[in-house]
Amino acid sequence: MGERLRHIISSRQFDLGFLIKLYKDTVTIQKLLETRQGMELLSSILPGHVVGEIFWQESSRTFHSFASAAGRLGAKVVSERGMKQKSGKWFLAFSSAVKDAYFEDEVRAWASFYDLLILRTAEEGLVGRAVEILEEFHYDIPVVNAGDGIGEHPTQTLLDCFALLYGLGLDIEKDWQKLSHYSAAFINDCKYSRTIHSLALVLGKIFKMPLIFIAPPGLEAPKTLLDELDRSQVNYTLTDSLCPASVYYVTRLQKEYFKNPQDFERYKKYFSITIQVADRFGVRVVMHPFPRSKKGGELPIWLPSDPSTHLISLDKDPRAVYFYQMRVGVPLRMALLKYLLNPYLELQSLKEEYLRRSFRVQCAVCKRLESPELGWSEKAISYIPTLPHVLCPQCTAKKEF
Ligand code: NCD
Numbered sequence: 001m002g003e004r005l006r007h008i009i010s011s012r013q014f015d016l017g018f019l020i021k022l023y024k025d026t027v028t029i030q031k032l033l034e035t036r037q038g039m040e041l042l043s044s045i046l047p048g049h050v051v052g053e054i055f056w057q058e059s060s061r062t063f064h065s066f067a068s069a070a071g072r073l074g075a076k077v078v079s080e081r082g083m084k085q086k087s088g089k090w091f092l093a094f095s096s097a098v099k100d101a102y103f104e105d106e107v108r109a110w111a112s113f114y115d116l117l118i119l120r121t122a123e124e125g126l127v128g129r130a131v132e133i134l135e136e137f138h139y140d141i142p143v144v145n146a147g148d149g150i151g152e153h154p155t156q157t158l159l160d161c162f163a164l165l166y167g168l169g170l171d172i173e174k175d176w177q178k179l180s181h182y183s184a185a186f187i188n189d190c191k192y193s194r195t196i197h198s199l200a201l202v203l204g205k206i207f208k209m210p211l212i213f214i215a216p217p218g219l220e221a222p223k224t225l226l227d228e229l230d231r232s233q234v235n236y237t238l239t240d241s242l243c244p245a246s247v248y249y250v251t252r253l254q255k256e257y258f259k260n261p262q263d264f265e266r267y268k269k270y271f272s273i274t275i276q277v278a279d280r281f282g283v284r285v286v287m288h289p290f291p292r293s294k295k296g297g298e299l300p301i302w303l304p305s306d307p308s309t310h311l312i313s314l315d316k317d318p319r320a321v322y323f324y325q326m327r328v329g330v331p332l333r334m335a336l337l338k339y340l341l342n343p344y345l346e347l348q349s350l351k352e353e354y355l356r357r358s359f360r361v362q363c364a365v366c367k368r369l370e371s372p373e374l375g376w377s378e379k380a381i382s383y384i385p386t387l388p389h390v391l392c393p394q395c396t397a398k399k400e401f
Helices: 016-032 036-042 061-072 102-111 126-136 152-168 172-180 196-206 225-230 262-267 275-280 322-342 347-357 393-400
Strands: 050-055 076-081 115-121 143-148 184-187 211-214 238-239 246-249 284-285 361-363 370-372
Touching: 016 036, 016 152, 016 172, 016 196, 016 347, 050 061, 050 225, 050 238, 050 322, 061 076, 061 143, 061 322, 076 126, 102 115, 102 126, 115 126, 126 143, 143 152, 152 172, 152 196, 152 246, 152 284, 152 322, 196 211, 196 225, 211 262, 225 238, 238 284, 262 322, 284 322
Parallel strands: 050 076, 050 115, 115 143, 184 211, 184 246, 211 238, 246 284
Antiparallel strands: 361 370
């Protein structure tokens, strides 16, 4: 991947180098978010920027985690949200779509007002078309694909990778090759799930994980995806029954895309991933992009008032990382927005600035600084006479030699 990230449209854009950098920056942001001074520094990354979030389709996690990420970087967010109408079409009811406007003109309008566009469309490929039109007419406005119909959901893939590594207790830089010894199973709606479509490419192509698509007949992974995995010699299998795997990536039945609504009744409760299922198939990590469906029943919830749920739900089980998936979305999306809008600011230098501002200690020999939250800085900082001076662990070790 090139030096500067211009848009985020597809998970095909990612490579190992990018994932490692993002992983490190996300960890730095997570740590900075833990303290007031850290939060203040982060909010100085995008002051004065205005981000446009335009979502044709409903969203709880992606929409709010981007809004929170932008806000925490000091940017303002303006949003426009649509929903599915009786006609079966997703519609932005307060936009000029009502007046029969061209999509292309709408995109050029938003690009004239905002510094970055985060788009969720109902149609596959439409976010790519927005980029095409903006590039054609030389708008220097980054675009993020927050889900384009049944196409892709690349930023979800990034936080999924992060949570998967966390669940397996692996460090991306040191351990990424170990991932090929684990398998990932995608469960339920492999046909319409854009989160599966994007994640399968990264887990299969970059991490060489063996993949298993477990879907009821009729909801199998699309042929175009499987052809692409074939071309990259990814090892995958297709089945309609649960089987052993290291990671279970469970999805909802996306009935909004079903041609025949009756199909939902046929498929619901086809798979129900419980503690017993995870035990039986030796599952180490259970993921779900959410929302999980009340009616679909693919991942039972734990309810305080209902003891029967306590016997089956994975919500309190350490193998479940679906709430971690959600949480990590904010620092990770903060890193992405920084790459797109303030690419030349190094997060590491922000970390140094934080260290400089926080009253800690400095190594008398190498001049690095230490804070309890962030540990020792990577680079030396000019001598700060007001700080206590000690020997850092590295210099102590050298001295002992
Ligand atoms: C998903 C989506 O919208 O693609 N959720 C998400 O963004 N985290 C999955 C879904 O709607 O089932």
